Amino acid sequence: MTTSHTSGPLSGLKVVEMGQLIAGPFAAKTLGDFGAEVIKIEPPGKGDPLRQWRLIKDGTSVWWQVQSRNKQSIALDLRQAEGQAIARELIDQADILVENFRPGTLENWGMDYDSLSAANPGLIMLRVSGYGQTGPYRDKPGFGVVGEAMGGLRHLSGEPGRVPVRCGISIGDTLASLHGVIGVLAALQHRHVSGKGQVIDVALHEAVFNVMESLLPEYSAFGEVRQPAGSALPGIAPSNAYRCTDGQVLVAGNGDSIFKRLMVAIDRPDMAEREDLATNTGRVANIVEVDGAIGEWTSARTVDEVLQVLSAAEVPVGRIYTAKDIAEDPHYRARDMILTQQTRDGYEVEVPGIVPKLSGTPGSVRRAAPHLGENTDEILRALGRSEDDIAQLRERKLVG
Incomplete structure (x- = not known):
C-alpha cells in the first residue's frame, strides 16, 4: 500500500507543532494521520534533532519518515521576536497548538495561553512536559526515561535482583503523546459545545503512572510493593x-x-x-x-x-x-499495518500503518515527511507575505 489522499475524520483542523524529538511530535503525527493539517515549526539550519537520530539514510533518519509524515515544515527562528510574531500568526489561525518545551518557555516568549486565546478563543493547547506545568518539579528537565522511572515502570522491568532495563523504546514519550491526543479529542468535543478552547497538561511520569494497573492500590491496601518478575505476570498464572x-x-x-x-x-x-x-x-x-x-x-x-x-x-x-518477523508476517500486511512510503529523498521505505482502524473515516498517509523548511515559502505566502518580504526574512536568517 502506498500513500493515500483520504481526508480523514480530523480533516479541516489546523495544528501548529512546536517542540521536537518524540512526545509532542508523536501526538501531532497521530492527529495528522487522521486528516489534520499539521505545520511543524523547526529551527533553521539543523531542524528537529530527530532528523539525525538512530539509523540514517541519504542524510536523514528513517525514524523521521514515520514521525513527520503528514506534516509541513517551516524553518523559523523562535529565539527572535519577529520569528515569535510569525508563529503567533500561525497560532491565531490554528485549532490546536502542540508543544513540548520546558514549562515557562512559551511564557518567556509572550506566548502564554491567556495571550494566545485572547486572539483565538477556540485554541486548544496540548502541553507535554516531564513533570507538568505545575508542582514543585515543574522546572526540572524531564525525558521519557525519567518519566518511566518516576511513573513506576522501570522498577518492574527486568529480572528480580538485577538492574532494571528499559523496554527498548521511548515508551514514556509515546504514552504521554497518546494521552495528549485523548485530551485534544475531549477538548474538541467540549469546544463543539461551548466554542471555547482549553489547555491539556500532560506530564510524562503521569502518563506512565496511569497505565500501572493495580500498583498503587496494592500498596495502599496491603503495603505491597510490586517487584520485577522478568517475563512472568505476577499474580496471574500461568x-x-x-x-x-x-x-x-x-x-x-x-x-x-x-x-x-x-x-x-x-x-x-x-x-x-x-x-x-x-x-x-x-x-x-x-x-x-x-x-x-x-x-x-x-x-x-x-x-x-x-x-x-x-x-x-x-x-x-x-x-x-x-522486526524481520513483523515485516514477513501476512497478518500485518492484510491489515495495512505495513505501508510503503515514498520519501522526499527518492527511496521507498516501509513504515507502520495507522492505528486505530476507523470503518467510515480511516486515517491515511497523504504526504511524506518534509525536508527542513520545505514549506516555508508557501506557509508565509498564506500569511500574506510577499516575495520581497520572504527574501528579507531569509537574509536576516529568520526563516530557512
Missing part, C-alpha cells in the same frame, strides 16, 4: 515466556478452562484435573510447579511445534517477534 529448542514462546494459560486445555495439550492431564490448580489463586500458589511443567514440555520442542500444538488446543500462544 503467563510467562518458555524456552524451546530454537527460541522462546509466550504462553498465556491463565483462564481456568484455558489452563485445563493447556495441561491436556502438554500431556499433563493429571494437573488439568487437580482441584488445587482449578483457579488462579491455586495456580499462583503452585507457580513453580506449573511453570516447570510447561517449560519441560516446550524445551523439548521447536517454536513452530509448540505454536502448532497449543494453537490447535485454543491456548493463547505466540512467538517473540523481531
Whole structure:
C-alpha cells in the first residue's frame, strides 16, 4: 500500500507543532494521520534533532519518515521576536497548538495561553512536559526515561535482583503523546459545545503512572510493593515466556478452562484435573510447579511445534517477534499495518500503518515527511507575505 489522499475524520483542523524529538511530535503525527493539517515549526539550519537520530539514510533518519509524515515544515527562528510574531500568526489561525518545551518557555516568549486565546478563543493547547506545568518539579528537565522511572515502570522491568532495563523504546514519550491526543479529542468535543478552547497538561511520569494497573492500590491496601518478575505476570498464572529448542514462546494459560486445555495439550492431564490448580489463586500458589511443567514440555520442542500444538488446543500462544518477523508476517500486511512510503529523498521505505482502524473515516498517509523548511515559502505566502518580504526574512536568517 502506498500513500493515500483520504481526508480523514480530523480533516479541516489546523495544528501548529512546536517542540521536537518524540512526545509532542508523536501526538501531532497521530492527529495528522487522521486528516489534520499539521505545520511543524523547526529551527533553521539543523531542524528537529530527530532528523539525525538512530539509523540514517541519504542524510536523514528513517525514524523521521514515520514521525513527520503528514506534516509541513517551516524553518523559523523562535529565539527572535519577529520569528515569535510569525508563529503567533500561525497560532491565531490554528485549532490546536502542540508543544513540548520546558514549562515557562512559551511564557518567556509572550506566548502564554491567556495571550494566545485572547486572539483565538477556540485554541486548544496540548502541553507535554516531564513533570507538568505545575508542582514543585515543574522546572526540572524531564525525558521519557525519567518519566518511566518516576511513573513506576522501570522498577518492574527486568529480572528480580538485577538492574532494571528499559523496554527498548521511548515508551514514556509515546504514552504521554497518546494521552495528549485523548485530551485534544475531549477538548474538541467540549469546544463543539461551548466554542471555547482549553489547555491539556500532560506530564510524562503521569502518563506512565496511569497505565500501572493495580500498583498503587496494592500498596495502599496491603503495603505491597510490586517487584520485577522478568517475563512472568505476577499474580496471574500461568503467563510467562518458555524456552524451546530454537527460541522462546509466550504462553498465556491463565483462564481456568484455558489452563485445563493447556495441561491436556502438554500431556499433563493429571494437573488439568487437580482441584488445587482449578483457579488462579491455586495456580499462583503452585507457580513453580506449573511453570516447570510447561517449560519441560516446550524445551523439548521447536517454536513452530509448540505454536502448532497449543494453537490447535485454543491456548493463547505466540512467538517473540523481531522486526524481520513483523515485516514477513501476512497478518500485518492484510491489515495495512505495513505501508510503503515514498520519501522526499527518492527511496521507498516501509513504515507502520495507522492505528486505530476507523470503518467510515480511516486515517491515511497523504504526504511524506518534509525536508527542513520545505514549506516555508508557501506557509508565509498564506500569511500574506510577499516575495520581497520572504527574501528579507531569509537574509536576516529568520526563516530557512
